Structures are given as C-alpha cells and as structure tokens.
Amino acid sequence: MRTGLVPDMIYSELEEIVGAAYISNSESEKLVYSTDWFWLPQMWLDRGEQLRPPDYIVRPGTSEEIAEILKIANSYKIPVIPWGGGSGSQGGAVPIFGGIMLDVKRLNKVLEIDERSLTVTAQAGINGTQLEWAVNEKNLTLPHYPASANCATLGGYLAPRGSGTISTKYGKAEDLVLSMQVVLPNGEIIRTPKVPNHAGGPDFYRLFLGSEGTLGVITEATMQLDYLPEVRLFRALLFDDLAKALEAGRLIVTKRLEPTVIRLYDQKSTLSQVKKVLGYAFDGAYMVIGFDGDPDIAALQEQKALSICANLGAQDLGREPGEAWWQHRYDFYYPPKGLHFPWMYGTTESVTTFSNIEKLYYAQKEAVESSYKDWDVDYIGHFSHWFHWGTMVYSRFIIKNPPEDAHEALKLHNRIWNTAVTAALENGGMVNEHHGVGLKLSRFMRRQYGDAWPMLERLKNALDPNGIMNPGKVGFGGVK
Amino acid sequence: MTYQEALETLEKCRYCLMCRHADPLSHVSFNEALTPHGIALTIYSEHKGLLSWNEDSLRTVFSETDAGVARSHCATDQPFSEAVSAVKSELLSQGKMPETVARLKERLEQTPSFFGDAEFKSALEQNDYALFISDEMQYLWPESVNAVNTLIKALTLSPAEITRGKSSGFLALSLGFMEQAKKQAKQLMTELEAVKAKELIVLSQTDLYTCRHVYAERLGLSFPEEVKVTSLLALLTQAYKNGKLSFKPSADTRPYAYIDPSQALRVKDFDSPRHLLGAILPGNQVELFWRKERTHPTGSGSTWFSNPELAEKLTRARLEDAQKQGAEVIYCEDSADLSQLNRYAADYGLELKGLYELLADHLG
Incomplete structure (x- = not known):
C-alpha cells in the first residue's frame, strides 16, 4: 500500500466524496483492477509479472461525485481511468500510469422506460444483461447483444463504439443512443440534446462515442428500444467457396432484406471454433442467417435470402444448426471453449x-x-x-x-x-x-487518421488540458 | 475437490467475466474483487506469487456465498463455489483465515452447531420415512417446527426424526471446515441408516442439495443410494395437485412476494412454493426482479459469518427488491433465510411470514 503525505491527502479527499465504504487501496483489490480483458496484461500476470496497479479505487454513486473526483485529479494532476465491466479486449481500462480507478458500477439505475417512444434512460454503470432483463419485463429489448453483455456496462457499450450480434439489422451501440450525460474532465456535467436527428448544429455528442474515457465520463444514456420480436428464425448454410458466401451476404444486405444476423465463418474457423463449440464437423464456410420480427415478414425475408444463397451454390443445412448457434453464441467465450492461456x-x-x-x-x-x-x-x-x-x-x-x-x-x-x-x-x-x-x-x-489527427488532438487538449483522462489510450499521450 | 482441482477450476474463472450479470456479491458491493473473476484472480495470484495472504485478501475469498450462482450461469458448468470452498479449507488447514472465521473456529470446537446445543434424542425406530429438522429450523425459526409436524400429519405420514437440531454439515463446509462438515454429515447418515428409511424428508432446499449432492460430490461420502431425498414442499405440492390435500383461501389481499431461498439455484424447484402460495393467496402475488433463475442469496449462510457487512447488503438488496415490486408481505420456507430477512424486514415496511406456518394455518 502506497502511503505518504500526498497519497494520504488524496485518499482522504476522495474518501470525503464517496465515503469510506467506496474507496480502497488494498493490494488485492488493486491487483484485480490492474488488468481488463486484454491479453497482454493478463499474460503478464499469468507469467508471474507485476503490473502497474491503480493507486486508488473509488466507486462514486452520482455524476456529481464523479465531477468532484475529476476536480481533485486535475488539482493533483493524476490519471483517472473510468471502469465499467473491465471487459474490453484492447486494454482501454488498464491503469498504465496508476492513478484513480473510477469504477462506475454504482451508477446502475434504470431511470425511465418510455413505452410510447420506445426508449430507456439508464445510468451508465448498469450491467448490459441486467438492463436487458429490465426492459424485457415490459416486452421490450435493447437490440444490442454483444458477447460481453453479461459483463459490460451501458457506458462500456458506448465508449468504445461496440457492435452486438444483431447489429446488421439494428445498428451498433452508437446508432441506438439518443442522448447522454457526460462529466467533462474539468468536472462540468453536460447533457447532449434529447434527440440525435436534427439540424441544430454539429453532432458534438458523437465525440464521446469512441472516446473510451479520454474526453469525459459517460454517466447516463437514453437508448432506443424495440419490441421483443414475435419470431426469430435462424438457418445454417454451407458454402464451398468463401467468395460466394461473401457475395450472398452482400446481396442479402444490399437488397434490404434486413437480416438480423449474417455470421459467416471461414473454412478454418468452421473446422476449429464451430466444431469445438457446436459440435458440427462441416467442411466449408458455415453461414448462419437470421430474421426476426413479424412472422410473415421474417418468413418472406428468409425465403428470399435462401434463394440468393441457393443461386450461389449454398447447401441448406436447415434450422437446427442455425438455432444451435443462436442458443450457444456466447459459449465461444466461456473457458475452456474460448481462447485461453498459455496460448x-x-x-x-x-x-x-x-x-x-x-x-x-x-x-x-x-x-x-x-x-x-x-x-x-x-x-x-x-x-x-x-x-x-x-x-x-x-x-x-x-x-x-x-x-x-x-x-x-x-x-x-x-x-x-x-x-x-x-x-x-x-x-x-x-x-x-x-x-x-x-x-x-x-x-x-x-x-489511420492522417491529416485529421491533429484536430482530434486539439480537441483533446481543449477538453482535458492536464491529460488526466485515461492517459495513453486512443492515441493520446500521458498526464501533462 | 482437492486444492489442486480447485486451482484448475479457478484457472478458468480468473479471466472469465461471463457470469457477472448474475453475480450477487458484486451487485451489492460494486467491487470487481468480489466477482467470481476477482476472487479467482486473487487466489490464482497468490498461487503465482503476486500476492500474499492478508486480512483483505482472505476476507475476499471467505466472502464467497457458496450459493452456486456462478455455476448456474456458466455455459461450461465450472464449479466455482465448490472450488472456493476447497480453497477455504486449504487455507484453514494452514491457519490462514480472516478474524471473523478465526472466532468461529474456536466456537465450533466448543459446540457442534453454530446456533445451539440442545440435545434431542431420536428414537431411531425402523420407519420407511425419516424427517430431518435441522439446527437452522430448530434455533433460527422454531415456529416452523410445529407447522411442519401439522403438515406431515396432514399427509398421513409419521416419519422417524433423525439428528433433530443438528447441522447437515453444509454451513461448516461452506466456511471451509471440512472435517466438521464430514462429522456432521456422518451423524445424519448413521441415524438415517439406523431407521432403515426409504425416503428422507427435508425442509429446506439447502438440505435437499446437501443430501443429494454435497455428501457424495463435495465431501466424498456415500449417501445411501436406495434412500430417496424429498422436500416437504414437493410432497405437499404433489398431494395438493392430486386432490389429497386442500387449503382454505386466505382473506389477506395484500400484495405478497415469495423469496427464493439462498440455495434455490442448486435445486431449481421454483414452482412448488409458488403453486402452494397460489392455492391460499390467489391473485395478489408479485415477483421480485431477482427471482427464479436469476435469484440471489439472502445473505444467510457462510457470508453472514465471514463478512456480516456484505451479508447485510445482500439481505437489504432482496428486501429493497420486494419493496420496489410493491410487496407488503414476503414468504419463504428456509429458516436461515427467514431469520436473516427478519433482521431488516421492518426497515422496508415488509411483513415476513414462514411459508410452512401459512400452509399449516390454512389446511382444508
């Protein structure tokens, strides 16, 4: 445990904000928060190497508490790393320079479900599956089903611009958000306009989508919902040629048949992953297509998609292997079925x-x-x-x-x-x-951004002049 | 499960986050270290030499609820609670435990039950049916004992009582006291064999899980295969459905909720208690958000002894849930859960009632 005048001062100030029950600097907790789902830090621990842990773990209960924490971080110029579910696979939540680990899971309330407009407003620390259960009680769904739904938070859906299994029909998380509350690095709390589709100036709220905690902390979001579909139809197909399978997918999408899912495995994935998890020994490119919603419309869409696939030489494997994939779509990530150490x-x-x-x-x-x-x-x-x-x-x-x-x-x-x-x-x-x-x-x-990158850097410098927010991520530097 | 086998399970859980949505401890603590992933990583990191055991890390491990929630939501059926329990046992054998558990160790050496030490003599006469009234019911919610006897009489059964007021051994096992758990389990099985029963009637889902699974799978004991273990609730439900038992409807029209007991996910008989409640209190049942397949433990059991603050949070979370769903009365049949819920139910304006008492009072 790191102690001393300044660390103790910071601890004491943070404790005054969140209360003693919601701050920690215990060695074992710090170790757990030192890695997210990124292979590199996990490997580091697996090989018995020490990681740089956070100095403090705080669990604020309100946006106002987060604002106060950011003000302290600015005054001491120490890093702040927002933490939702820790399910990111690129190290976005790894505290590479130590600092304050800002675990937002206490912000877990569903604030409003508008059954007429089909929207939900919730705090950003709510777990994805728990949010889905809550809207399911009203026969609604948030149509964002990432493999990480069981562990990720709503803020974690938005901050890295996630996609879910059914994004082909319903869009990415960023397409489902209407508005957000964000705590800016200087502690100001802002709310973006109520609806995203208007002509009242630039879409600045999108700046926070993909910012991964480097430009502020997303604390609330209003998301678009859908009715739970009356049917979900799945079917599996096998192509002997990946190019033909890709062409089938292209035609299904560009002809606006609105598939919920097109999941196309290359031959090697079919022989390894699909066989391991689903138990099917298919040799070729395995494709699952899905349609949902009104039974008559979904059936017609499926029929037309199957016709496209047949014309490209696909073998129709029937419903069972398609439905099995849907039932077990997350099993690919459970050990020992998923990728694992020492690999x-x-x-x-x-x-x-x-x-x-x-x-x-x-x-x-x-x-x-x-x-x-x-x-x-x-x-x-x-x-x-x-x-x-x-x-x-x-x-x-x-x-x-x-x-x-x-x-x-x-x-x-x-x-x-x-x-x-x-x-x-x-x-x-x-x-x-x-x-x-x-x-x-x-x-x-x-x-990737070339000439456009300096503009993004200038925006970062304007919003976070001390560089305290999640330093070393998304191409930005460390604390200044 | 040996310590080595436990590590093999925890090696899989240490970087897996896939049961987080259902995890009770992080839901009330918001603490990553108390998720199955966090607990597994803590244990594994000590094994890798990255951490040494201290009060904080030991408390993390001993806080695990042993309610089977992680396993119930695991696509590959990893026995997480069982593995942590085996680690607790190994730590105890090395004299490593948080202060709360050290105090229990001393108490367990003086008395075999955590809850009381009265002696109930069993007649141990031959009988096709045996009945186990645990120490939890005897001491924590004794008003259920008479109700249970009334209900058993209504079923026209007269079972032999065995090891009344004793523990099944499950609580000791959950805390890591393996030898004590075995001793308690053997006493139950010895008396069961003495009465030559063909069917053992148990009164809680914890006891059902313990007799059906824990003895053989976690303690390495051989529970007599010829003995069928049945819950009283299942017998009552069957008799009610067959028309052999009837209940008078209650005049109470207040909205009520059933609280799934802490071990509900290991038994998964979600319907029997709801069916029986519906017979007496039709129409005004509300469901908790955390119910059935996604139910959480109430804070009774090992967590209450190892980390009472955390257990209180679990209890309050269930009560808050009931209050939020509009319940005014809550029912449960598990004595340990009833006792735990009773500590704080009044804070939420909730009336707590034992399910067995309700059933006995409304026999037709």
Whole structure:
C-alpha cells in the first residue's frame, strides 16, 4: 500500500466524496483492477509479472461525485481511468500510469422506460444483461447483444463504439443512443440534446462515442428500444467457396432484406471454433442467417435470402444448426471453449467496403501466416457485422506455443498486430470495427487518421488540458 | 475437490467475466474483487506469487456465498463455489483465515452447531420415512417446527426424526471446515441408516442439495443410494395437485412476494412454493426482479459469518427488491433465510411470514 503525505491527502479527499465504504487501496483489490480483458496484461500476470496497479479505487454513486473526483485529479494532476465491466479486449481500462480507478458500477439505475417512444434512460454503470432483463419485463429489448453483455456496462457499450450480434439489422451501440450525460474532465456535467436527428448544429455528442474515457465520463444514456420480436428464425448454410458466401451476404444486405444476423465463418474457423463449440464437423464456410420480427415478414425475408444463397451454390443445412448457434453464441467465450492461456491470441478485426473486404481478408491472412509460420500461427476469421456498403472481418491469430518469457511474448504479440493492422490499413480497412482502441491500437491512430489527427488532438487538449483522462489510450499521450 | 482441482477450476474463472450479470456479491458491493473473476484472480495470484495472504485478501475469498450462482450461469458448468470452498479449507488447514472465521473456529470446537446445543434424542425406530429438522429450523425459526409436524400429519405420514437440531454439515463446509462438515454429515447418515428409511424428508432446499449432492460430490461420502431425498414442499405440492390435500383461501389481499431461498439455484424447484402460495393467496402475488433463475442469496449462510457487512447488503438488496415490486408481505420456507430477512424486514415496511406456518394455518 502506497502511503505518504500526498497519497494520504488524496485518499482522504476522495474518501470525503464517496465515503469510506467506496474507496480502497488494498493490494488485492488493486491487483484485480490492474488488468481488463486484454491479453497482454493478463499474460503478464499469468507469467508471474507485476503490473502497474491503480493507486486508488473509488466507486462514486452520482455524476456529481464523479465531477468532484475529476476536480481533485486535475488539482493533483493524476490519471483517472473510468471502469465499467473491465471487459474490453484492447486494454482501454488498464491503469498504465496508476492513478484513480473510477469504477462506475454504482451508477446502475434504470431511470425511465418510455413505452410510447420506445426508449430507456439508464445510468451508465448498469450491467448490459441486467438492463436487458429490465426492459424485457415490459416486452421490450435493447437490440444490442454483444458477447460481453453479461459483463459490460451501458457506458462500456458506448465508449468504445461496440457492435452486438444483431447489429446488421439494428445498428451498433452508437446508432441506438439518443442522448447522454457526460462529466467533462474539468468536472462540468453536460447533457447532449434529447434527440440525435436534427439540424441544430454539429453532432458534438458523437465525440464521446469512441472516446473510451479520454474526453469525459459517460454517466447516463437514453437508448432506443424495440419490441421483443414475435419470431426469430435462424438457418445454417454451407458454402464451398468463401467468395460466394461473401457475395450472398452482400446481396442479402444490399437488397434490404434486413437480416438480423449474417455470421459467416471461414473454412478454418468452421473446422476449429464451430466444431469445438457446436459440435458440427462441416467442411466449408458455415453461414448462419437470421430474421426476426413479424412472422410473415421474417418468413418472406428468409425465403428470399435462401434463394440468393441457393443461386450461389449454398447447401441448406436447415434450422437446427442455425438455432444451435443462436442458443450457444456466447459459449465461444466461456473457458475452456474460448481462447485461453498459455496460448497467445488477438482479434485483429477490421471493417471495409464490399469492394475491399475479400482483398483485405486474404492480404491480412497471407501477411500473418507467412510472417509467423515459424510460430505455427493460426489465422481464423468470421464476418459478422454487415452494413449496406460493406462488412467487417473478425480475424484472429492464435499461437499455441508462444514464448514463455513475458517480455518476448509481448514483442511477438506487438509484431503480429503491426503486421495485421498494416495489412488492414493498406487494403482500405480501419484499425478495428468494434473492439475499441484502448492501449493496443493507440499507436495506429495517427496513421489511420492522417491529416485529421491533429484536430482530434486539439480537441483533446481543449477538453482535458492536464491529460488526466485515461492517459495513453486512443492515441493520446500521458498526464501533462 | 482437492486444492489442486480447485486451482484448475479457478484457472478458468480468473479471466472469465461471463457470469457477472448474475453475480450477487458484486451487485451489492460494486467491487470487481468480489466477482467470481476477482476472487479467482486473487487466489490464482497468490498461487503465482503476486500476492500474499492478508486480512483483505482472505476476507475476499471467505466472502464467497457458496450459493452456486456462478455455476448456474456458466455455459461450461465450472464449479466455482465448490472450488472456493476447497480453497477455504486449504487455507484453514494452514491457519490462514480472516478474524471473523478465526472466532468461529474456536466456537465450533466448543459446540457442534453454530446456533445451539440442545440435545434431542431420536428414537431411531425402523420407519420407511425419516424427517430431518435441522439446527437452522430448530434455533433460527422454531415456529416452523410445529407447522411442519401439522403438515406431515396432514399427509398421513409419521416419519422417524433423525439428528433433530443438528447441522447437515453444509454451513461448516461452506466456511471451509471440512472435517466438521464430514462429522456432521456422518451423524445424519448413521441415524438415517439406523431407521432403515426409504425416503428422507427435508425442509429446506439447502438440505435437499446437501443430501443429494454435497455428501457424495463435495465431501466424498456415500449417501445411501436406495434412500430417496424429498422436500416437504414437493410432497405437499404433489398431494395438493392430486386432490389429497386442500387449503382454505386466505382473506389477506395484500400484495405478497415469495423469496427464493439462498440455495434455490442448486435445486431449481421454483414452482412448488409458488403453486402452494397460489392455492391460499390467489391473485395478489408479485415477483421480485431477482427471482427464479436469476435469484440471489439472502445473505444467510457462510457470508453472514465471514463478512456480516456484505451479508447485510445482500439481505437489504432482496428486501429493497420486494419493496420496489410493491410487496407488503414476503414468504419463504428456509429458516436461515427467514431469520436473516427478519433482521431488516421492518426497515422496508415488509411483513415476513414462514411459508410452512401459512400452509399449516390454512389446511382444508
């Protein structure tokens, strides 16, 4: 436990704000908060190495308390790291410079469900599944079903611009938000306009979407809801050619058939992940398509989509393997079914237009497989979030026998990411589609944005002149 | 489960966050360290030499509720509570425990039950049915004892009482006192064998889970396979459905809620108590948000002994939930849960009633 005049002063001031029950600097708690779901810090602990922990863990109960905490952080120029569920896979919540770990889970109330407008207003620390249960009681749903729903918070949906399983029909988290309350780095509390679609000036509220706690702390959000669908139809298909499967997906989306889901696994994923979790030994590109809502409309949409797939030579596997995927869609992330230690892995996902997606996928695959063949690297991928103009590839690398030494493992991990992200950027892709930037992709931001990056830096400097907010993330520097 | 086997489970849980939505401790503490992931990472980090045991870290581990919530929500069925219980046992064997548990150890060495030490002599005469009235019912909610006897008579049964006023061993096991748990379990099984019963009637979901699973799976004892373990609630429900038992409706029209007991997720008989309540109090039942598959423990059991402040938060969370849903009366059949809820129910304007008493009072 770090003590001394200044640390004790800070502790005492923070304690006055949140109360003794909601502040801690115990060694064991600090260790738990020293890593999120990012492979690198987890590996560091796995190899018996110490991580830089936060200095203080505080659990504020109101936006006003958060505002006061940020004022203290500014006066002492110490980092503040907002923490929701800690489920980010890019190190966005890792306290690399120590400081105040701001756990917002006490902000967990559903404030209003408007059954006429189909909106919910909730505090940002509420758990995703708990929020979903709450709206389900009114026969409604927040149509954002990320694999992390069981652990992520509402703020964690928005801060890294997450996507859920059914984003193809309902949009990403950022498309579902109407307004937000945000505590700015200087302690001001602002609320963005009530509705997002207007012409009353620039959409500045979107600045906080993707900011990952570097520009403020999201404390409340109003989200769009939908009625729970009357039916959900799923069907599985098998393609012997990935290109034809991608074309089927493109046609289904661009013809506005409104699929809830198009999940297309490449051949290697089908043979490994799908077999391991669902038990099917299919050889080819396994695709699940889903439609929901009104039974008649969903059935018609499905029929037309199946026709497109049949014309491209797909084998219709029927409902059962599609429904099994939906039932077990999160099982892919439970140990021991998911990726696990001592393996090295990373999800180098990207998104681009239909014109570029095949080129990007094969370029990234070739770059990773050829550069790291000595490590017997596996490159697998699936295509899961589709837009009218393109799709994303959820690509992953896996090395089953990585270096035992943590420092060597880190170097290799970074090198593979360099290779994969470079391939994505050079082929029209972005550094990611929905996993956020965090620590891992921070160094690629300048490259992705080019001439536009300095403008974002100036905005950051204006909002957070001391650089206290989540330093070292999203391409921004440390505390000044 | 051995310590090594426990570590193998916790190795999987240490970086898995997938049961967080249902986790009771972090829901009331908002503390990452008290999630299954946090507890597993704490234990595993000590194993890796990154932490040493101290009052804080020991308290984290001993706070685990042993209610099976994490496992119930785990797609790969990881026995998290069972693993933590095995770690507690290992720590106790090394003399490492938080102060709250150290005080219990001394008490357990003086008296076999946490709740009382009266002696109830069992006749131990041969009988097809045996009845286990635990120390929890005997000492924590004794008003249920007469009600249970009335209900059993209404079922035209006259079972042999065994180990009345003793513990099944589950609470000791949850706290890590493995040998004490085995001793208590063996006493129950010895008396069960003495009466040569074919069916053991138990009065709580904790006892049902203990006899059906804990003895064999967690204590390595062989519970007699030929003995069927049945809950009294299940027998009553069956008799009511078959028309062999009837209940008079109550004139009480106040909204009420049923509180699923702390071990409900290990038994998953959510319907029997609700069915019986509906027979007496039709139409005015409200459901808690944290109910059935997503129910939380009430704060009774091991957490009450190892971390009373946290247990109080669990209890208050259930009471707040009932209040928020509009209940004025709450029912439960589990004596330990009733006793725990009773500590704070008045703070929420809630009237607490034992389910067995309600059923006995309204027999048709």
